Amino acid sequence: MTKNYRDGGMRFSVAPMLDWTDRHCRAFHRVLSRHALLYTEMVTTGAILYGPRERLLSYGETEHPVAVQLGGSSPKDLAECARICADYGYDEINLNVGCPSDRVQNGAFGACLMLEPEIVAECVSAMKAVVSLPVTVKCRIGVDDQEPEVALFTLAEKVVAAGVDALIVHARKAWLKGLSPKENRDVPPLDYPLVHRLKQMYPDIPMAINGGIADWETITQQLEHMDGVMVGRAAYQEPEMLLEVDQRLFEDDRPVRNSFEAVEAYEPYIASQLEQGQRLSQMTRHMLGLFAGQPGARLYRRHLATEAVKREAGLEVLHQAVELIRQQTIRQQEILESAN
Known part of the structure; x- marks a missing residue:
């Protein structure tokens, strides 16, 4: 089971990535690191409630610590899905407030929820009411024409009041109009200092930073400001990065050397x-x-x-x-x- 966030449980994680971080991927990444926190692909509430639940949520025991990322905007549905996921034995329930894909926009969740911080808070509160697991939020710093400092800090204020256990912030805006999901991973500029200021405002809320983190120099720099880093494509495309995680960040021997x-x-x-x-x-x-x-x-x-x-x-x-x-x-x- 994952450590408490305040004991380093979120110090390094591999980002949830659609079509990439399936159970086979997670089993492989676990071979490379015993301690990295792994995430499922985003699973929508509709798919869990009405779809092939077992296929979507099953995983191997060796994958722990492993978190499930949910996509949805109904507090009632998210609460029910959180309860189901808790019964499956996941270590964390994460709410997606950052994905900019057309499918997510059509469902009015993901990055769209940056525009609805009160709804996000209601979702967090509803999930917290039914599970004892950590309930976390992964978000952007804003969408479209939002002022990032206002959008991010407002969302944080609402979810902290709702009892969120941790925040993971992708330090870019998401442009719902005009950019593809692929472009949204690279085109909007990174704003690490903004995320650092958010952490300074909420020193007692565990926070990880995501976006553009592709080497150990950057990881080390970010950990001077944040509780954790979340690495996405770099960890997937060059998985040897994960060979360093346990020794560098958790003072543990490498499970494999090369x-x-x-x-x-x-x-x-x-x-x-x-x-x-x-x-x-x-x-x-x-x-x-x-x-x-x-x-x-x-x-x-x-x-x-x-x-x-x-x-x-x-x-x-x-x-x-x-x-x-x-x-x-x-x-x-x-x-x-x-x-x-």
Whole structure:
């Protein structure tokens, strides 16, 4: 189970990302770090109440600490979903107040809720009333023409009064009109100092910062101001970053030392999923960022991208991809030795 936030439970987390942070991804990331807080993809209240609940919410026990992120704007529905998620054993309930996708806008939740801080507070209060888990909010600093300092500080004031356990702030605006969800991840400028000022105003409320955090220098700098950092695409696209988390931030030994050991440690999970009828590519697609910058990395990615999707693909495909890395590493070493 996750630590209390005031004891460092949110010091490092991997952001919830649609189509990316599924249970296979989380199982892989857990191989790389014992302590990083992992999040599900956003799950809407409608999907939980009326859809394939078991498929959406099931996870492996090894994934702890793991949080579920909910998308919705009805206090009643969110309370019911929070209760359901608590019964599933999640470590945290997080409310999405930052996603700018068209689907979310059509449902009047996600980043749209930055315009409705009172509703967000009602949602937090309703969830807090039915679960003992931490209830947190992930938000932007504003949307469209909102003044960020007003929008963010107003939202924080309302949810703090409602009893929110922690805030995670993506330090960019979301433009609901004129920018795609992809553009919203890069185009609006970052405003870290604004988020730092919010933390100074609420020193007793645990807060993490998200957005543009892609290296350990930035992580270290942000932790001078914030209780935690949330890393998104950088952790997914270059997962070796996670190999450093436990040692740097939690004074614990690394569970694995390098990408080769990471593959070996993840193999039992892959094997178990293959036995259950999952395709190899459903697991290996989350591993394409391994070995980034190493000799043979492109060959490794290409082999997995073309071979793992085949119906009969098994662990031998992964072994072949890793062997390409080993061969290229040996070849480069031989070239260096001959040059000397």
